[in-house]
């Protein structure tokens with residue numbers, strides 16, 4: 001199959017293109033760096049010619065509320081129009097578990113808007129909602145740092161390795177469209193402050209992690225149900241500690 005991966009040069013996209021090629025598919029990494037831009041439409045029609053499936057794992061370059069909303073809306077509209085013209089049979093998009101449960105967060109609102117455009121289009125689709133990537137945990141800790149403390153909610157989180165997200169997407173991309181949403185999460189749910197503590201320990205950090213039920217997660221207050229998946233998600237194989245150990249060895253720590 002010809003499978004175009006929009007955002008195919010990013011964290012998830014690079015791995016996904018690799019897995020699809022290993023399985024013998026003609027996987028194309030499409031992004032501004034390879035001459036394909038879903039905002040300006042540069043190179044889009046050419047990239048999609050003859051494509052069976054498009055997987056959208058692009059990300060906004062700027063995460064300010066209005067900018068991120070405009071990115072996901074414009075990119076998705078342009079992409080769906082180009083797919084309709086190219087007679088693409090399956091649109092796959094990567095979204096986030098619980099997006100609608102954190103309306104105070106502009107990034108989550110933008111992902112909900114992206115999903116709404118996909119559901120309203122005539123193109124058969126599958127939305128894969130993933131929980132937070134292990135690779136994103138450092139960013140969560142950084143955003144919650146005040147002085148020499150990291151203040152994190154004790155609400156549950158069930159993060160996942162980017163590798164497991166890419167494997168799930170590879171399976172979705174070669175399956176028939178679900179015309180619905182499926183979820184994927186990591187193998188272990190834990191309080192977010194505990195995840196922060198494990199991250200600090202694993203990266204030999206010195207900051208103290210303090211549990212705080214009022215601590216905001218990128219603008220929103222969390223409950224145990226905000227970031228965790230519903231019934232029967234696909235579960236990734238890689239555990240956080242193993243990923244941390246591998247990352248530390250790769251970084252020479």
Ligand SMILES: NC(=O)c1ccc[n+]([C@@H]2O[C@H](COP(=O)([O-])OP(=O)(O)OC[C@H]3O[C@@H](n4cnc5c(N)ncnc54)[C@H](OP(=O)(O)O)[C@@H]3O)[C@@H](O)[C@H]2O)c1
Nearest residue numbers: 007009010011012031032033037038058059095132133136
């Ligand atoms: N972080 C999390 O925990 C999490 C959880 C669930 C879901 N997600 C979702 O996962 C997706 C992928 O995230 P990621 O971390 O892999 O992203 P990333 O590493 O930041 O990669 C972003 C990709 O988007 C491409 N891109 C940017 N502007 C573009 C444009 N105008 N046209 C086409 N491509 C464009 C980039 O291309 P260049 O390299 O050419 O700039 C790059 O390939 C996102 O949609 C995100 O919402 C994230």
